[in-house]
Amino acid sequence: MGRYLLRRLLIAIPSLLGISLVLFAVLALAPGDPFGELASNPNVPPEVAAGLRAKFGLDDPVFLRYVRWLSAMLHGDWGFSFVSRTDVDSLIWQRLPATLLVIGSSQIVALLIALPVGVYSAMRRYSIFDQLANLWAFIGFSLPPFFTGLLFILLFSIYLDWLPFVFRSDLGASGWDWYWEEFKQALMPVAVLALFQAASWTRYVRSSVLEVIRLDYVTTARAKGLPERRVIVKHVLRNALIPVVTLVALQMPALFGGAIVTEQIFRIPGIGSLLISSILANDTPVIMAVTFVFACLVVLFNLIADLLYGWLDPRIAYR
Amino acid sequence: MAGSTLASPTASAGREFSRGNEAASPGLETWRRFCRHRLAVASTVILAAMLLAVACGPFLWRVPINDIDFTAHLDGPSWAHPFGTDDLGQDLLARMLYGGRISLAVGLAAMLVAVTVGTAIGAAAGMARGSVDAALMWLTDLFLSLPPLPLLLLVIYLFREPLTQLVGPELGTFILIVAVIGGFRWMQVARLVRGQFLSLREKEFVEAARAVGMSSRRLVARHILPNSLGPIIVAGTIDVAAAIIAESTLSFLGLGFPPDIPTWGRILFDAKDYLDIAPHWALFAGGAIFLAVLSINFIGDGLRDALDPRSSA
Numbered sequence: 299m300g301r302y303l304l305r306r307l308l309i310a311i312p313s314l315l316g317i318s319l320v321l322f323a324v325l326a327l328a329p330g331d332p333f334g335e336l337a338s339n340p341n342v343p344p345e346v347a348a349g350l351r352a353k354f355g356l357d358d359p360v361f362l363r364y365v366r367w368l369s370a371m372l373h374g375d376w377g378f379s380f381v382s383r384t385d386v387d388s389l390i391w392q393r394l395p396a397t398l399l400v401i402g403s404s405q406i407v408a409l410l411i412a413l414p415v416g417v418y419s420a421m422r423r424y425s426i427f428d429q430l431a432n433l434w435a436f437i438g439f440s441l442p443p444f445f446t447g448l449l450f451i452l453l454f455s456i457y458l459d460w461l462p463f464v465f466r467s468d469l470g471a472s473g474w475d476w477y478w479e480e481f482k483q484a485l486m487p488v489a490v491l492a493l494f495q496a497a498s499w500t501r502y503v504r505s506s507v508l509e510v511i512r513l514d515y516v517t518t519a520r521a522k523g524l525p526e527r528r529v530i531v532k533h534v535l536r537n538a539l540i541p542v543v544t545l546v547a548l549q550m551p552a553l554f555g556g557a558i559v560t561e562q563i564f565r566i567p568g569i570g571s572l573l574i575s576s577i578l579a580n581d582t583p584v585i586m587a588v589t590f591v592f593a594c595l596v597v598l599f600n601l602i603a604d605l606l607y608g609w610l611d612p613r614i615a616y617r
Numbered sequence: 618m619a620g621s622t623l624a625s626p627t628a629s630a631g632r633e634f635s636r637g638n639e640a641a642s643p644g645l646e647t648w649r650r651f652c653r654h655r656l657a658v659a660s661t662v663i664l665a666a667m668l669l670a671v672a673c674g675p676f677l678w679r680v681p682i683n684d685i686d687f688t689a690h691l692d693g694p695s696w697a698h699p700f701g702t703d704d705l706g707q708d709l710l711a712r713m714l715y716g717g718r719i720s721l722a723v724g725l726a727a728m729l730v731a732v733t734v735g736t737a738i739g740a741a742a743g744m745a746r747g748s749v750d751a752a753l754m755w756l757t758d759l760f761l762s763l764p765p766l767p768l769l770l771l772v773i774y775l776f777r778e779p780l781t782q783l784v785g786p787e788l789g790t791f792i793l794i795v796a797v798i799g800g801f802r803w804m805q806v807a808r809l810v811r812g813q814f815l816s817l818r819e820k821e822f823v824e825a826a827r828a829v830g831m832s833s834r835r836l837v838a839r840h841i842l843p844n845s846l847g848p849i850i851v852a853g854t855i856d857v858a859a860a861i862i863a864e865s866t867l868s869f870l871g872l873g874f875p876p877d878i879p880t881w882g883r884i885l886f887d888a889k890d891y892l893d894i895a896p897h898w899a900l901f902a903g904g905a906i907f908l909a910v911l912s913i914n915f916i917g918d919g920l921r922d923a924l925d926p927r928s929s930a
Contacts, residue, residue, distance in 0.1 A: 440914050555866065
């Protein structure tokens with residue numbers, strides 16, 4: 299397992315490099331010049347502008363600039379936010395926990411919905427339950443998160459007045475009340491994301507269980523006289539989950555899109571809303587850094603998926 | 618994966634069905650299989666109605682989209698304004714009919730970009746094999762691990778100004794959004810096409826055509842590509858839905874089309890601050906997006922049953 303993990307880690311490095319290359323290429327190809335204002339400002343003499351350009355290496359070859367940018371990123375020097383007047387990395391560290399909390403708990407909730415529903419629909423294929431679950435799944439992944447969010451706010455905050463619709467990081471309560479308030483305000487964002495994920499996962503689980511359930515070893519397990527429940531949980535599920543993990547890992551990047559929207563609707567102080575506000579404020583260093591962090595998170599979640607593979611299918615780990 | 622699985626019961630049933638009617642052409646049989654998916658048929662009707670409405674609606678419902686009327690501020694649905702009005706008293710039905718054109722057009726155009734790029738890359742990888750294949754698939758995997766929305770936002774942020782100066786705000790935003798959405802959605806199609814090409818190029822009929830001396834360009838155009846069309850069409854259909862969601866997401870974040878172009882996502886963006894006093898505003902726009910995406914997804918599911926009978930999902 300250790301060597302397998304190491305190999306996976308080494309494979310992650312080229313993809314991180316590739317991502318950084320794409321990001322830098324987008325930035326470098328973009329028209330517009332960070333010193334454009336200086337050049338057009340009559341109060342700045344041209345030789346001062348040229349000196350500044352030389353100092354920051356703006357006229358160097360693209361490759362050199364990429365290496366310099368990358369090494370700065372690796373050293374943890376992510377630049378300085380024009381708007382908040384702080385270092386970008388401290389800004390991101392401040393915002394990251396909220397994002398990870400919402401994404402992580404929504405994944406868990408989605409899993410808790412998708413696994414039982416998917417397995418049960420596969421066991422009762424073409425039953426009423428299966429058809430309803432299928433319809434629900436289609437509705438779930440056709441409802442864009444921003445609309446689900448607004449519907450939830452309309453129903454639970456405005457009509458029923460049960461839940462707050464603005465996420466506050468400065469809750470007045472303390473002790474158990476604090477946890478309760480925190481739970482209440484996280485409920486809707488987590489539910490929005492979980493619904494979106496669970497809908498497509500349900501279909502993955504269902505079709506993958508259907509593939510596995512007709513294999514010979516499952517018949518053997520039944521022939522031994524094992525109760526159906528044990529056959530499903532002990533024998534079918536573990537093998538059925540292998541392709542599900544692949545599909546879930548492939549969907550990870552899309553999940554972050556949903557997370558950005560959810561943070562924006564419920565005003566959660568995470569890196570997604572930070573991205574939107576810095577785009578609206580033209581804060582390029584923050585935009586670049588947040589995009590890079592999202593890309594790193596995708597790679598991280600892919601690593602977790604690889605670990606799950608190793609656990610689900612030990613042959614992969616020892617190959 | 619297709620090809621390794623056994624034919625599903627529905628597929629063999631379809632074949633027997635056609636044997637009863639000697640004249641059934643492959644196209645007709647596909648149509649019959651599609652019709653068996655009742656939700657897909659209903660969705661086709663709904664989507665056709667929506668397309669017709671946005672295409673012809675503005676000629677029938679002749680209320681201007683930017684007619685400001687403060688006496689009708691935030692009105693609910695009525696005979697004068699079937700979908701109600703927004704905060705400036707503008708008629709929402711007219712705005713949604715006009716904006717729907719843009720939303721649906723972006724979906725279709727972005728799908729075309731994604732399918733074209735994906736088919737080209739997948740075909741190149743599948744035909745060339747070797748190091749070209751490896752490089753192209755590395756690129757595909759790289760794009761698959763990029764988070765699309767943050768990158769969409771980054772690209773739009775960096776390129777919007779120059780492009781709008783070049784071709785005007787409306788066309789510039791349209792081109793940018795279509796190119797960017799399509800440019801981040803071609804990977805699934807590329808993988809599908811490559812897989813199809815790799816398996817089809819070893820089939821006997823392709824070998825026979827090659828033995829007759831067909832050039833590989835003609836081989837692709839006449840034999841391999843037409844035979845891999847089914848999965849491409851299914852993936853393309855799903856891509857339309859995804860592109861509509863992507864465009865509405867951008868507009869909803871206030872980073873898509875400018876305010877004077879009321880796409881459905883943009884209407885929702887404007888409506889979200891009046892959710893408590895004018896919920897109809899958000900519900901009509903969001904409902905339109907939901908209905909369009911849902912029916913496209915169902916059509917995609919029906920097409921999968923019709924075109925790819927071996928997939929059992």
